[in-house]
Amino acid sequence: xxxxxxxxxxxxxGCHSCSLACARLVYKSMxxxxxxxxxxxxxxxxxxxxxxxxLACDPAPCAAACPTxxxxxxxxxxxxxLKKSLCIQCGQCAAACPVDAINLDAAGNPAVxxxxxxxxxxxxxxxxELVEADTPAAPCLESCHVE
Amino acid sequence: MSNxxxxxxxxxxxDLERGRGELAILPGRRQCLGGSGLAALLYEKYxxxxxxxxxxxxxxxxxxxxxxxxxPLMSKTVCGFKSPYNxxxxxxxxxxxxxxxxxxxxxDALVVVGKAPRLSTxxxxxxxxxxxDVHYLAGADVFTTGKLLRKxxxxxxxxxxxxxxxxAGENGSGYACINVDTYRHxxxxxxxxxxxxxxLKGIVIQGDGDLPLPADKGYAKLxxxxxxxxxxxxxxxxxxxxxxxxxxxxxxxxxxxxxxxLAATSDSEADKISGEAFAxxxxxxxxxxxxCPVGCIHVGMVREMFSSSHRFAIHxxxxxxxxxxxxxxxxxxxxxVEVLAINDMADRQGLDIISAGVALAWAVEATQKGVISEKDxxxxxxxxxxxxxxxxxxxxxxxxNDFYALLGxxxxxxxxxxxxxxxxxVLGQEMAGYATGETYFASQTxxxxxxxxxxxxxxxxxxxxxxxxxxxxxxxxxxxxxxxxLTCLVACLFAREVYKPEVIASVLxxxxxxxxxxxxxxxxxxxxxxxxxxxxxxxxxxxxxRIPKRFTEVTTWKGPVDAVYMEAxxxxxxxxxxxxxxxxxxxxxxxxxx
Numbered sequence: 003x004x005x006x007x008x009x010x011x012x013x014x015x016g017c018h019s020c021s022l023a024c025a026r027l028v029y030k031s032m033x034x035x036x037x038x039x040x041x042x043x044x045x046x047x048x049x050x051x052x053x054x055x056x057l058a059c060d061p062a063p064c065a066a067a068c069p070t071x072x073x074x075x076x077x078x079x080x081x082x083x084l085k086k087s088l089c090i091q092c093g094q095c096a097a098a099c100p101v102d103a104i105n106l107d108a109a110g111n112p113a114v115x116x117x118x119x120x121x122x123x124x125x126x127x128x129x130x131e132l133v134e135a136d137t138p139a140a141p142c143l144e145s146c147h148v149e
Numbered sequence: 150m151s152n153x154x155x156x157x158x159x160x161x162x163x164d165l166e167r168g169r170g171e172l173a174i175l176p177g178r179r180q181c182l183g184g185s186g187l188a189a190l191l192y193e194k195y196x197x198x199x200x201x202x203x204x205x206x207x208x209x210x211x212x213x214x215x216x217x218x219x220x221p222l223m224s225k226t227v228c229g230f231k232s233p234y235n236x237x238x239x240x241x242x243x244x245x246x247x248x249x250x251x252x253x254x255x256x257d258a259l260v261v262v263g264k265a266p267r268l269s270t271x272x273x274x275x276x277x278x279x280x281x282d283v284h285y286l287a288g289a290d291v292f293t294t295g296k297l298l299r300k301x302x303x304x305x306x307x308x309x310x311x312x313x314x315x316x317a318g319e320n321g322s323g324y325a326c327i328n329v330d331t332y333r334h335x336x337x338x339x340x341x342x343x344x345x346x347x348x349l350k351g352i353v354i355q356g357d358g359d360l361p362l363p364a365d366k367g368y369a370k371l372x373x374x375x376x377x378x379x380x381x382x383x384x385x386x387x388x389x390x391x392x393x394x395x396x397x398x399x400x401x402x403x404x405x406x407x408x409x410x411l412a413a414t415s416d417s418e419a420d421k422i423s424g425e426a427f428a429x430x431x432x433x434x435x436x437x438x439x440x441c442p443v444g445c446i447h448v449g450m451v452r453e454m455f456s457s458s459h460r461f462a463i464h465x466x467x468x469x470x471x472x473x474x475x476x477x478x479x480x481x482x483x484x485x486v487e488v489l490a491i492n493d494m495a496d497r498q499g500l501d502i503i504s505a506g507v508a509l510a511w512a513v514e515a516t517q518k519g520v521i522s523e524k525d526x527x528x529x530x531x532x533x534x535x536x537x538x539x540x541x542x543x544x545x546x547x548x549x550n551d552f553y554a555l556l557g558x559x560x561x562x563x564x565x566x567x568x569x570x571x572x573x574x575v576l577g578q579e580m581a582g583y584a585t586g587e588t589y590f591a592s593q594t595x596x597x598x599x600x601x602x603x604x605x606x607x608x609x610x611x612x613x614x615x616x617x618x619x620x621x622x623x624x625x626x627x628x629x630x631x632x633x634x635l636t637c638l639v640a641c642l643f644a645r646e647v648y649k650p651e652v653i654a655s656v657l658x659x660x661x662x663x664x665x666x667x668x669x670x671x672x673x674x675x676x677x678x679x680x681x682x683x684x685x686x687x688x689x690x691x692x693x694x695r696i697p698k699r700f701t702e703v704t705t706w707k708g709p710v711d712a713v714y715m716e717a718x719x720x721x722x723x724x725x726x727x728x729x730x731x732x733x734x735x736x737x738x739x740x741x742x743x
Contacts, residue, residue, distance in 0.1 A: 019442045026368075033358070
């Protein structure tokens with residue numbers, strides 16, 4: 003089982019190719035935000051970019067907050083799964099996420115990173131990576147790593 | 150999507166005076182594609198060709214293309230407006246997040262008309278249209294305005310585009326630009342002043358909507374194929390490596406780089422301001438327009454010590470060949486840090502740096518020749534004196550006195566008052582950074598945007614020595630048509646090697662525009678002619694254009710400019726343009742009017 007990490011965001015140029023790919027390929031949407039990964043600047047584009055995506059908490063507050071079991075902890079580790087048929091669009095999952103990783107579309111449907119890695123192929127600078135879920139991985143790499 | 154629906158544009162027309170928007174669903178996709186063609190269609194509908202540029206009823210138009218957001222590098226927006234610089238219909242193009250934000254807000258175009266009762270910001274999203282009073286931002290520079298607008302118009306952070314003007318736009322400079330997302334601009338012909346005349350300090354476009362994917366099953370694969378071509382083939386290398394400043398050394402070598410108000414075309418100090426020098430010494434990071442994986446935006450760092458106890462101010466300044474030329478060799482400045490600092494000051498004022506730099510270069514030579522004095526300029530203007538030139542940028546932006554008020558309308562306007570028109574480097578507007586020869590000088594003078602990107606004339610000069618008027622004009626006319634196709638789509642012009650006709654046909658077909666996929670050349674030609682008709686209807690006479698004397702004194706790799714040949718080129722290209730802009734004939738062989 004793998005989880006998705008935005009490990010090299012210092013390289014990000016803000017092209018949004020990852021979130022557009024997720025919207026297109028995973029959520030079948032043409033959108034900047036109905037996606038499991040979203041890119042934002044941290045106060046204007048001159049301040050650099052931040053990836054907003056699921057950090058694979060375990061236990062996951064979003065799953066704990068879900069009143070219907072639509073959002074549940076992935077048994078094999080690494081994020082959560084969403085059963086759309088069980089979702090009542092209450093928004094509790096998004097409210098519970100500590101890093102705002104769950105986006106609600108106009109109808110209240112949650113979009114969250116499924117750790118599928120479809121977006122990583124579209125990143126031109128290898129900012130994104132799938133890593134083994136059973137190996138602890140901090141949500142960064144380059145900035146705190148010394149050879 | 151039905152065929153009929155496929156022909157429609159969804160346009161928000163906002164009246165600043167009334168504070169009301171109107172959603173217009175307009176036909177015309179098959180006639181004009183989008184982008185440049187759509188802007189022309191909207192100016193035909195909402196514009197007043199014979200009224201002044203600052204008439205509040207004049208529209209300020211932002212239009213995107215059919216593939217915006219759906220495919221890579223379809224990342225630009227076309228701004229259509231009546232130019233206060235020359236009172237002609239004009240276009241300017243910019244990227245940033247503007248194009249995708251407009252797409253995800255759910256519009257093909259935004260048209261702003263009227264004048265707000267007080268300085269305002271317009272906020273447009275998929276579920277929001279609002280005019281906000283920002284009178285307290287009067288006089289604020291571009292960057293302060295951006296920072297405050299992020300708070301004033303909250304929402305859609307990361308998924309919005311912030312367009313704003315600085316003092317130059319508020320003060321009506323003929324070359325005030327609209328800053329887009331800090332690093333991009335609707336530049337040159339005064340779109341920023343049109344915004345200022347409408348009491349409009351900013352426009353925030355929130356791309357917060359969801360749209361359906363194209364139904365075509367081949368969409369994901371076609372996207373992937375184009376994305377791979379863009380990122381893996383190496384064809385974009387020159388744009389994301391050194392970027393356009395890679396041109397400096399080759400241009401200087403070819404005696405085609407303007408120095409000190411075009412007193413020379415090469416100089417031994419070019420290596421100091423080469424693309425390599427910028428990359429090695431100042432390049433901080435790259436950025437991209439949304440929807441483009443190339444990342445051609447080069448951001449350099451200016452570190453200024455403002456206190457002797459080692460206190461520093463940091464400025465991040467985007468650079469390219471054109472801004473570097475205008476703040477660098479054209480002004481005799483060869484320290485890259487100073488080039489960026491001058492550029493930064495112009496940017497803060499909301500001035501187009503190319504126009505401002507070239508206008509200032511005229512002012513320096515006019516000072517040398519005693520045509521203007523320090524009483525006019527307030528600072529002693531000298532080639533290479535970056536501190537004085539930086540101060541002068543502030544003075545232009547703030548319309549500090551009568552001299553700067555005139556210079557803010559262009560070098561030729563100032564020269565008409567003080568004298569010195571022979572050495573005003575104006576080719577329709579202040580020249581761009583290519584002194585490549587007769588083809589380029591004639592082309593920029595006559596061409597639609599008076600931009601080096603209207604045609605590939607700058608490149609033609611570098612490859613051809615022979616003199617053949619008919620052949621050159623044929624090249625210019627054909628090349629413009631291909632570029633207009635891309636500006637209708639609206640693709641980044643850096644992508645012109647990717648979006649070849651067969652790819653464009655696939656893209657349009659995949660998006661459900663099957664009919665257009667087989668007729669986009671005719672639609673682009675139609676759009677091109679509509680643009681020319683509008684420019685002529687607003688007073689442009691291509692035959693009346695003139696090339697100042699300074700351009701006849703230039704020496705390039707081909708030798709001294711041949712003034713007689715250049716004039717023949719100008720006249721012949723002007724004839725071709727007059728023909729392109731003639732009213733459509735009733736003959737069915739002619740493209741239909743928009």
